[in-house]
Amino acid sequence: MSTERKSLQAWIEGLVTALDDDPWGTAERLRDVVAGYTARISLDDDSVIVSMQSRALVWGPTGAPVDGEGSTTVAVVIAILDGRLEITDAVARGLVQARGSPEAVLRMFHAVELILDASARVPALRRLADEFRRGAEDRAPDMTPVPWQQSRADELALLARLGVGGVG
Amino acid sequence: MIVADRIRSPSAVDLTAGSFKDWLHVNIFDFARGHVALVNVSLHGDPHDPRSLAAAALLLGDLERGWAPHVEVLGAAEAEVGFDRVAVGEIASIALDPASGGLAVHARSPGGRVRLDLAAFAAAPPIIAERPTRFGSGWLAWRAIPRLNVTGWLSVDDVMRPGDETVMYHDHNWGRWHWGDDAGWEWAAFLAADGDAFVTTRPTDRNHKTGGTTLHGVAAGRSFAFEPRTVRMRLEGRLETAPKRVPGALAALHSGRARPQLPSSLLLVADDGYDRVEIAASLAHAAQIVVAEPAQPGYAFIHELLGTFAYRSLIRGVETAGEGLVAFEYVD
Numbered sequence: 001m002s003t004e005r006k007s008l009q010a011w012i013e014g015l016v017t018a019l020d021d022d023p024w025g026t027a028e029r030l031r032d033v034v035a036g037y038t039a040r041i042s043l044d045d046d047s048v049i050v051s052m053q054s055r056a057l058v059w060g061p062t063g064a065p066v067d068g069e070g071s072t073t074v075a076v077v078i079a080i081l082d083g084r085l086e087i088t089d090a091v092a093r094g095l096v097q098a099r100g101s102p103e104a105v106l107r108m109f110h111a112v113e114l115i116l117d118a119s120a121r122v123p124a125l126r127r128l129a130d131e132f133r134r135g136a137e138d139r140a141p142d143m144t145p146v147p148w149q150q151s152r153a154d155e156l157a158l159l160a161r162l163g164v165g166g167v168g
Numbered sequence: 169m170i171v172a173d174r175i176r177s178p179s180a181v182d183l184t185a186g187s188f189k190d191w192l193h194v195n196i197f198d199f200a201r202g203h204v205a206l207v208n209v210s211l212h213g214d215p216h217d218p219r220s221l222a223a224a225a226l227l228l229g230d231l232e233r234g235w236a237p238h239v240e241v242l243g244a245a246e247a248e249v250g251f252d253r254v255a256v257g258e259i260a261s262i263a264l265d266p267a268s269g270g271l272a273v274h275a276r277s278p279g280g281r282v283r284l285d286l287a288a289f290a291a292a293p294p295i296i297a298e299r300p301t302r303f304g305s306g307w308l309a310w311r312a313i314p315r316l317n318v319t320g321w322l323s324v325d326d327v328m329r330p331g332d333e334t335v336m337y338h339d340h341n342w343g344r345w346h347w348g349d350d351a352g353w354e355w356a357a358f359l360a361a362d363g364d365a366f367v368t369t370r371p372t373d374r375n376h377k378t379g380g381t382t383l384h385g386v387a388a389g390r391s392f393a394f395e396p397r398t399v400r401m402r403l404e405g406r407l408e409t410a411p412k413r414v415p416g417a418l419a420a421l422h423s424g425r426a427r428p429q430l431p432s433s434l435l436l437v438a439d440d441g442y443d444r445v446e447i448a449a450s451l452a453h454a455a456q457i458v459v460a461e462p463a464q465p466g467y468a469f470i471h472e473l474l475g476t477f478a479y480r481s482l483i484r485g486v487e488t489a490g491e492g493l494v495a496f497e498y499v500d
Contacts, residue, residue, distance in 0.1 A: 083416035116421040120460030
């Protein structure tokens with residue numbers, strides 16, 4: 001059995017391929033959402049540039065221009081999967097970061113939602129999640145999410161000015 | 169009389185097997201420590217469909233610290249399902265004992281903080297509501313044993329304690345519906361420290377606007393049942409603390425449900441002109457279990473709350489009063 005760590009590219013390929021098993025058309029909806037956009041996705045120190053042409057994923061060269069960027073860590077993903085961290089808290093604390101135009105960022109989050117929704121109906125996605133979880137145990141990551149270093153005072157002031165409650 | 173129960177798996181020619189649901193559920197009440205534990209093993213969808221799911225839930229509730237929830241979801245084929253038992257992964261198994269009407273419960277949390285190895289035997293007559301009730305796109309049927317005596321062992325935080333320091337509530341639910349239907353329920357098991365037990369159920373829509381409330385149980389050794397027209401349940405207040413939510417991936421998908429409006433107190437009065445029960449409960453903490461329909465898009469949100477209650481009852485001329493612990497479910 002190989003003990004080689006699976007790359008981020010392999011994880012993404014696995015997720016997108018598994019969507020074909022969902023008869024509710026998630027694969028097509030994913031393509032509709034991300035078609036024409038290029039994103040840089042980073043997990044810990046692994047990073048890829050990806051777009052979707054037709055049904056196939058296309059991997060771009062390092063440094064290629066992108067429409068949006070998303071990054072997080074294995075520890076944060078595990079904390080979310082375990083129910084120890086709410087996704088809204090992760091975003092508010094900068095543990096999940098997304099950059100780009102509002103359109104590009106919304107499309108990235110929509111793509112994640114499509115995959116999460118399909119995971120309830122596609123056994124292959126659950127197997128991938130289990131594999132990811134086991135792999136993280138082998139690597140013994142620090143499971144305590146590290147708070148984002150950026151000051152929260154400015155953000156809280158902004159949210160207060162916008163009348164958005166429930167934060168802080 | 170003990171009437172045997174069993175898992176109600178669909179037949180090979182059941183045209184509604186795709187919406188099959190079945191689960192075994194127990195609550196374990198430790199009055200001295202203020203703990204309520206929940207163990208549930210469940211089956212969702214046609215057993216012959218590879219997309220179908222089996223789930224195990226183990227929740228330890230503490231009146232001071234709230235819930236510690238654990239949920240494991242597997243493919244249905246990975247669960248061990250027998251005529252009288254369901255075992256799901258490493259988390260939990262519940263086996264019925266048709267001969268005695270009792271059951272065996274084994275559960276452990278992934279980190280090993282909680283471990284239960286219990287056998288339980290009915291201390292009250294069963295509640296049998298096997299006539300299907302309209303529920304969402306299909307129907308629901310159930311039966312319960314409101315109070316069971318317990319033997320065996322529980323371990324919490326490496327502290328072993330004998331099971332006979334606790335009592336148990338058990339129910340079995342089955343039917344045909346899809347999670348995400350316009351359906352929900354309100355349910356509670358009130359177990360008094362002195363031996364009485366009360367079970368209330370209200371099947372409803374997702375807005376909790378429709379449906380009548382029933383009350384069953386045993387008080388002063390006398391079993392009773394109140395029909396919906398004779399029961400009024402009022403939910404009041406709002407829990408301030410956000411619920412702990414599992415599984416994490418589905419919770420992330422529904423971030424808008426992170427702070428649901430859940431009641432902080434409950435008042436129930438049942439009176440049919442002959443018997444009467446009055447219950448007031450204070451609810452302290454909530455956990456949210458997000459359940460998914462395996463064969464089509466759809467979700468439901470099962471909120472588990474725990475708290476304390478006080479009651480008075482007059483059943484066939486005998487008055488009782490007391491206090492105890494309540495496990496309350498609010499589902500939509």
